[in-house]
Amino acid sequence: MEYEINTFDKLLSICKEKNKKIYEIMQEKEAFDFETSVENVREKVYKNILAMKSAIKNGIKSKEKSYSGLCGDDCNKLVERYKNKKAIFGSIFENIIKYSIATMEENLRMNKIVACPTAGSCGIVPAVIVGLSEAIDLDKEEEINALITAGTIGYIVSSKVSMAGAVAGCQAECGVASMMAASAASQIMGANEEQIIQAAALAIKNLLGLTCDPVGGLVEIPCVKRNAFFAVHAITAAELALADIYSKIPPDEVVDAMVQTGQLMSPLLKETSKGGLAYTKSGICISKEIVGKYANGS
Numbered sequence: 001m002e003y004e005i006n007t008f009d010k011l012l013s014i015c016k017e018k019n020k021k022i023y024e025i026m027q028e029k030e031a032f033d034f035e036t037s038v039e040n041v042r043e044k045v046y047k048n049i050l051a052m053k054s055a056i057k058n059g060i061k062s063k064e065k066s067y068s069g070l071c072g073d074d075c076n077k078l079v080e081r082y083k084n085k086k087a088i089f090g091s092i093f094e095n096i097i098k099y100s101i102a103t104m105e106e107n108l109r110m111n112k113i114v115a116c117p118t119a120g121s122c123g124i125v126p127a128v129i130v131g132l133s134e135a136i137d138l139d140k141e142e143e144i145n146a147l148i149t150a151g152t153i154g155y156i157v158s159s160k161v162s163m164a165g166a167v168a169g170c171q172a173e174c175g176v177a178s179m180m181a182a183s184a185a186s187q188i189m190g191a192n193e194e195q196i197i198q199a200a201a202l203a204i205k206n207l208l209g210l211t212c213d214p215v216g217g218l219v220e221i222p223c224v225k226r227n228a229f230f231a232v233h234a235i236t237a238a239e240l241a242l243a244d245i246y247s248k249i250p251p252d253e254v255v256d257a258m259v260q261t262g263q264l265m266s267p268l269l270k271e272t273s274k275g276g277l278a279y280t281k282s283g284i285c286i287s288k289e290i291v292g293k294y295a296n297g298s
C-alpha cells in the first residue's frame with residue numbers, strides 16, 4: 001500500500017478509512033516500500049523482539065561495569081533488592097525498571113541491543129513491551145503488533161526531527177522512546193487508535209525540554225537511570241489515554257512544540273557536555289577522571 005504517513009492526523013484518517021489498526025497500516029506500508037511481504041516484515045520485527053529479550057536476560061545476569069567504570073551494576077542492585085522485597089507498585093513495575101536498566105547496561109558494555117529509537121534510549125520500549133507481555137501472557141503476534149505500533153510513532157516523529165540528543169536534546173531520544181512505549185502499552189491494554197496516539201502525545205508533552213547532558217560525553221550518566229524513569233512515564237501516559245484523558249494540544253502540534261523546543265535549546269544542552277549535569281562540579285571531575293583513564297589506557 002503506497003502511503004505517505006508523516007502526521008498522526010494522516011495516520012488516523014487512513015486507519016479510519018481502511019478500518020484497520022495502526023500496525024496493520026504500517027506493516028502493509030513497510031511491505032510495499034521494501035518490496036516484500038507482510039509476513040517478512042513481521043518476522044523481521046520478531047527478530048528485534050527476540051534481541052530485546054536476549055539483552056534483558058543477559059543484562060540481568062551481568063554485573064560487568066562499563067569501560068569507564070561509571071555504570072553497569074545498577075540492575076544487579078535491583079535484582080538483589082527484589083529477592084526479598086516487593087516493589088512499591090508490584091511486580092510489573094519491578095520488571096519494567098529492571099528490564100530498562102538491564103538493557104541500557106548491555107548497551108554500555110557494547111553488547112547487542114535494539115536501538116529504539118537510539119542506543120541511549122534502548123531500554124524503554126523493550127522494558128515496557130516485554131514487561132507487559134510477561135505480565136499478561138501476550139503471544140508472539142501481539143508482541144509484534146505492539147512493536148510495529150511503537151515503531152510507527154517513532155517513524156512519524158522522525159519525519160519532523162532527527163532523533164538525536166545533539167539535535168533536539170534528550171526529548172528526541174528518551175522522550176520519543178517513551179512515546180513509542182506509551183503507544184505500545186496502550187495498544188497491549190486494548191486502546192483504540194486514537195487512544196494509542198494520545199498516549200504517545202501525553203508522554204512527550206510531559207518531557208518537553210529534556211536536555212542532553214551526558215557526563216564526560218558518555219551515554220551513561222544520566223542516560224541509564226533516565227531509561228527506567230521514562231519507561232514508567234510511558235505507562236502513566238497509556239493509563240491516562242485509556243481513560244480518554246486526552247491532550248488539549250493535538251498530537252501533531254505537540255510534536256511541533258517538541259521540534260521548536262529542540263531548536264530553542266542551547267547547544268550547551270545538546271550532547272556537548274558543556275551544560276547541565278555534565279557541567280556540575282562533580283560532572284566535570286568525573287569527566288577529567290575518565291579522560292585520564294582513557295589517556296593511560298587503564
Ligand code: SF4
Binds near residue numbers: 170211220
Ligand atoms: S542524555 Fe543525551 S546521550 Fe543520554 S540518552 Fe539522553 S539524549 Fe542520549
